[in-house]
Amino acid sequence: MATVLLKTGEFREIPDDQLISFLQENQDLIQNRQSPRKRAIKRPISTILNYKMAAVSTLG
Numbered sequence: 001m002a003t004v005l006l007k008t009g010e011f012r013e014i015p016d017d018q019l020i021s022f023l024q025e026n027q028d029l030i031q032n033r034q035s036p037r038k039r040a041i042k043r044p045i046s047t048i049l050n051y052k053m054a055a056v057s058t059l060g
Helices: 016-025 045-059
Strands: 002-005 011-014
């Protein structure tokens, strides 16, 4: 069973074998939700190494 959130705020459980047809027929009723996960910030390796080197030099 899959749970679908409708724009009305209602959750509806749909059997797996009916899910694809339900999604195709009811696209306008289904609420889109963004994933709560955010992408990691990508930094160049040199920036990370410079940060670590600065931290080590302040310790010594």
